[in-house]
Amino acid sequence: MWNIVQCSTQGLGHIKTNTPCQDKTFALRFNGVTAVALADGAGSASLSHYGAETVSKHICTDIVNNFDDYYYQDNGAEVKKQLVAGITDALNAKAAELACQTKELASTLLAVAIKNDCFIIMHIGDGVIGYCKNDELKIASEPENGEFTNTTVFTTSKDALFTMKLIKGHLSDIIGFILMSDGSEASLYNKKDKRLSPGLKKVITLNKTLSTDKIQEQLQHSFDTYIRDATMDDCSLVLLMDDGDAFKGYRHLSNFQKCILLGIDSETHPYIIRQYDSILRYAREKRTIRQITKHLRIKQNIAKVRVRRLCNLNYLECNDDTYRTILRL
Amino acid sequence: MGYASSYFYHKQCDVNICLMEEKMDNNYLLRVEDLVNNPTPRVPICLCLDISGSMGAPVKNGRSMFSGSTTRIKELQEGVNLFYEEIKSDEVAKYSAEICIVTFNNRATCVMDFANIERQTSIPQFVPAGQTWMGEGVNLALDLLEKRKNEYRDKGVDYYQPWLVLMTDGEANGNRQELERAIQRTISLERQRKLVIFPIGIGDETDMPTLKRFSERRTALKLQGLKFQEFFDWLSKSVSRLSQSIPGEAFSLDQEGIKGWAEL
Numbered sequence: 001m002w003n004i005v006q007c008s009t010q011g012l013g014h015i016k017t018n019t020p021c022q023d024k025t026f027a028l029r030f031n032g033v034t035a036v037a038l039a040d041g042a043g044s045a046s047l048s049h050y051g052a053e054t055v056s057k058h059i060c061t062d063i064v065n066n067f068d069d070y071y072y073q074d075n076g077a078e079v080k081k082q083l084v085a086g087i088t089d090a091l092n093a094k095a096a097e098l099a100c101q102t103k104e105l106a107s108t109l110l111a112v113a114i115k116n117d118c119f120i121i122m123h124i125g126d127g128v129i130g131y132c133k134n135d136e137l138k139i140a141s142e143p144e145n146g147e148f149t150n151t152t153v154f155t156t157s158k159d160a161l162f163t164m165k166l167i168k169g170h171l172s173d174i175i176g177f178i179l180m181s182d183g184s185e186a187s188l189y190n191k192k193d194k195r196l197s198p199g200l201k202k203v204i205t206l207n208k209t210l211s212t213d214k215i216q217e218q219l220q221h222s223f224d225t226y227i228r229d230a231t232m233d234d235c236s237l238v239l240l241m242d243d244g245d246a247f248k249g250y251r252h253l254s255n256f257q258k259c260i261l262l263g264i265d266s267e268t269h270p271y272i273i274r275q276y277d278s279i280l281r282y283a284r285e286k287r288t289i290r291q292i293t294k295h296l297r298i299k300q301n302i303a304k305v306r307v308r309r310l311c312n313l314n315y316l317e318c319n320d321d322t323y324r325t326i327l328r329l
Numbered sequence: 330m331g332y333a334s335s336y337f338y339h340k341q342c343d344v345n346i347c348l349m350e351e352k353m354d355n356n357y358l359l360r361v362e363d364l365v366n367n368p369t370p371r372v373p374i375c376l377c378l379d380i381s382g383s384m385g386a387p388v389k390n391g392r393s394m395f396s397g398s399t400t401r402i403k404e405l406q407e408g409v410n411l412f413y414e415e416i417k418s419d420e421v422a423k424y425s426a427e428i429c430i431v432t433f434n435n436r437a438t439c440v441m442d443f444a445n446i447e448r449q450t451s452i453p454q455f456v457p458a459g460q461t462w463m464g465e466g467v468n469l470a471l472d473l474l475e476k477r478k479n480e481y482r483d484k485g486v487d488y489y490q491p492w493l494v495l496m497t498d499g500e501a502n503g504n505r506q507e508l509e510r511a512i513q514r515t516i517s518l519e520r521q522r523k524l525v526i527f528p529i530g531i532g533d534e535t536d537m538p539t540l541k542r543f544s545e546r547r548t549a550l551k552l553q554g555l556k557f558q559e560f561f562d563w564l565s566k567s568v569s570r571l572s573q574s575i576p577g578e579a580f581s582l583d584q585e586g587i588k589g590w591a592e593l
Contacts, residue, residue, distance in 0.1 A: 147478075147523070149370040149487035187364040192485025199363025206358070215358060222359035230364065232421075317356045 002034050002114060003212040005203075005239040009223040011183055013232035022107070023181045023236035024052040028060040033067045035060040035113035036238045040127060040181040042106035042154050050094060051105025055155050058090040059083070063113040063120060071118055076166050083122060084161045091155065106154035110141075110179045112240055114171065121167040121177075124160050126152040128189050130196045132176040132204050137196040141165045143182060152182075176204040176241040183233030187226065200239075206314055207241040209250075209261070214326045218314065250280060250329045263313065275306055280315065280329060286322040369424040370487035372571055373443060373477045376412075377470040378405065378455065379497035380432045383534065385457030388555065401498055401531055401555065402457045408557025410452055415565035417446055422565070425572035429473050433466025433503075434459035443477045462503030467495060467511035467543070471518070489571055490525050494564065496552075498531035501539055508539075515543045529560065 010021035022041030027034075037056040041048025062083065063070065070079050087109070088102075095102040108125025123129055126143035144153050144163050153163045178200055180188055188197040207215060219237070227235050250258070255273050259266045262276055275296055282295050293303040307323055310316040315327035384402040409430070416426050423446055430441040432455060440453040474491040481488045493515070501508050518524035528540045528549035540549040552560060 145487075148490050150489055151522075186367055188359075189367075190365045191367050191487065195365075197359075197363055197365050199359045202363070203358055218356050218358035222357045226357065226359065226361055226364060314356075314358060319356070 001243055001245060003207055003215075003239075003241050003243055004034070004036055005207075005212060005216045005219060005241070006036075006237070007216070007220045007223045008181075008234065008236035009220075009228045011232055011234040012228065014234060020049050021234045022049045022052055023183065023234040024049065024056050024107075025179075025236055025238050026053075026056040026060050027238070028064055030064045031067070033064040033113055033115045034240065035063045035111065036177070036179065036240050037109065037111040038127065038179040038181060038236055038238050039107040039109045039155075040125070040183070040234065040236070042108075045104045045106040045154075047098060047100055047104045048107050050098060051091060051155070052107040054090050054094045054105065055087055055107060055109050056111075058087060059109060059111045059122070060113075062086050063111065067113060067115050067118075067120065071115075071120060071168055080161055080164050080166055083166075084164065087155050087160075103156050106156040108152060108181070109155050110238075112177045112179060114177075114240070117171050119169060119171055119174070119177075121165070123165040124153060124155055124163065126182040126185075128178070128180050128185055128196070130178040130180075130200070131174050132178075132201055133172070133174045135201070137178075137198070137201050139194055139196070140167060140177075142194060143185065145182075174242075175244065176207070176239060178204075179238040179240075181234065181236045183231050183235035184223075184227060184237050186231040186233070187235075188237070203239065204241050207239075208243050208247045209327055210314065211326070211328060214317075218317070247328065250327055251277075262309065264309075275302075276310070279303075279306055279310060280325045280327060283316060283323050283325040284329070286319075286324045288322055292323070368484075368486045370489060370572075371427050371481060372425055372489040372492065372568060373427050373429070373474055373481075374492040374494065374568065375429045375431060375470040375474050376409065377431045377433070377466050377493060377495045378409075379434070379461055379463070379466075379499065379531070380455045380457050380459075381434045381461040381499055382458050383461075383499050384455075384531075388532075399555065400457070402455050404555040404557045405496065405531075406452075406455050408561040411558050412561035412565050413446065413449070413452060415562060416568060419565070419569045419572075421572045422569040423447065426568045427477070429470075429477070431466055431470045431473065433462050433469075435462060437462060437465040437469040439469060439473060443473070460502050461497060461499045462507070463495075463497055463501035463539075464505075464508030464511040465503050467493070467515065468507055470495075471511070471514050471524075474524075490523060492568075493524060493526045494529065495526065495540070495543060496529045496531060497535060497540065499534055500536035512542050516545060519544060519546055527564075 004027045006025040006027060008021060008023045008025055025038045027036045037059045039052035039056040041052040073079050091102050091105050094105055108127055110127050110129055111122045113120045121129055121140050123141040126145050128143055129141040130137055130139050153159050188200060223235055255270060256266055258273055259268055278296055279292055289303055293300045296303060311318055316323045317326050385400050387398050387400055416422050426446060427443045429443045431437060431439050441449060470493055515526050519526060526544045528543045530537050530540050530549060530551040537549055
């Protein structure tokens with residue numbers, strides 16, 4: 001099953017000027033199609049947050065309704081024209097509603113849609129679209145920045161059609177797609193090497209063992225702190241991830257599989273594995289270290305080591321010195 | 330087993346455990362060690378300064394010669410020093426702004442090349458003498474800005490449009506062809522939005538008509554009296570605002586045929 005996670009956070013620059021977050025994300029499942037989109041409003045356009053919201057919703061709706069028509073159309077240039085025409089109509093309608101000029105709604109636009117074994121990617125402007133295939137993170141579409149860092153192409157630009165990237169293909173071994181705005185690039189995309197942060201692969205992998213809600217919550221926490229602090233810009237990220245349906249829960253695993261999941265040697269004595277089993281079961285309710293120590297009847301420093309490993313693996317969450325299991329048991 | 334690929338990530342956990350000792354209640358999916366370290370986008374700024382003989386002439390400033398008369402070069406020197414101090418004290422601009430100083434009189438000289446501002450600890454002293462080879466000065470400044478952009482590109486460093494601050498108190502009397510070439514270059518770059526130029530005249534003897542030819546978008550300004558410090562204060566604040574700016578307008582690309590489908 002394909003899970004969706006969306007994060008966005010208002011940039012420090014916009015907090016200072018009391019400007020709303022201009023990054024918008026959207027997701028839609030309909031008609032056997034799953035579509036996600038991300039749009040980053042132009043800093044110079046006063047109503048670009050409305051524009052970003054409009055185009056991200058529009059493109060998801062357009063692609064889920066017309067996926068087959070677009071996918072099986074061999075003439076990619078024709079598909080581009082149709083997509084841009086639809087975006088333009090949507091923006092013109094919004095401009096009429098807000099009594100403003102269309103250029104005030106300018107934004108970038110990134111989108112990915114999948115149906116059965118097929119995908120479509122489209123990209124206007126900066127930001128990055130990546131994917132995870134065969135345990136490797138790769139770039140599907142690089143930022144369109146031009147020579148200078150503060151310039152890009154927008155949905156309202158006359159060059160949008162010429163610079164738009166449009167890609168289709170078969171999913172094969174792709175297990176995840178990543179869409180990020182240029183604000184997030186500062187922390188999650190190495191611009192010199194053109195590589196994504198390996199941390200994103202960690203998140204896609206954790207999607208198999210943690211609930212989507214928990215991933216969403218903890219990723220947003222990262223965005224509201226570390227990611228936001230690295231730039232003045234708004235930051236946003238959308239992940240579309242396949243959980244593979246293979247993981248039925250921790251308790252269904254063999255000891256060998258548990259060792260792999262816990263990152264411990266496969267020769268580890270079974271009693272140690274049982275300690276981890278007990279902690280994960282016991283901490284379905286919030287527990288302190290003292291309670292865990294008493295329940296397992298082990299020394300406190302041993303309990304701390306076990307708990308730290310589980311926290312570091314994001315299988316336990318910690319709040320106010322209490323721990324709770326978030327790994328799917 | 331679909332999730333066995335997590336094995337390589339998990340092997341790093343022993344290294345990460347020591348980090349978790351300090352922060353046990355931080356439920357972050359992406360932590361500091363997961364973040365990429367990209368260099369700060371740079372704004373290259375070239376100060377192209379007239380240090381001809383007239384810049385050393387005493388200037389009346391309402392005080393007697395024995396208690397505080399000054400010269401344009403002295404005020405310019407203090408203004409440049411202030412500019413550096415202001416940039417260094419700005420938390421964002423000090424990592425973004427990179428400054429180069431070109432002086433021109435009978436020759437054009439780069440007296441301070443581009444570098445991280447914290448390494449530029451000693452601002453050169455300007456000694457006024459000679460004529461006003463403005464064209465040569467501007468051409469050298471443009472060459473240095475272009476070279477710096479190439480270095481940024483080679484190292485994968487993002488950058489803003491370069492800034493050229495041209496300050497002069499006289500009439501250009503160097504090679505005429507060099508002057509015309511300099512003017513054509515600045516106009517061309519400005520039209521392509523590849524350069525931001527500030528032509529500033531100092532004093533009443535400035536050849537303002539020639540100075541105005543360097544920019545179509547920005548009127549050449551005459552500095553009020555000797556208000557170098559005020560000007561450089563404004564300049565440093567402008568740099569600070571740019572360093573904190575968020576992506577702006579669209580730009581024009583060369584038209585090319587629409588490409589069709591691409592593949593991964």
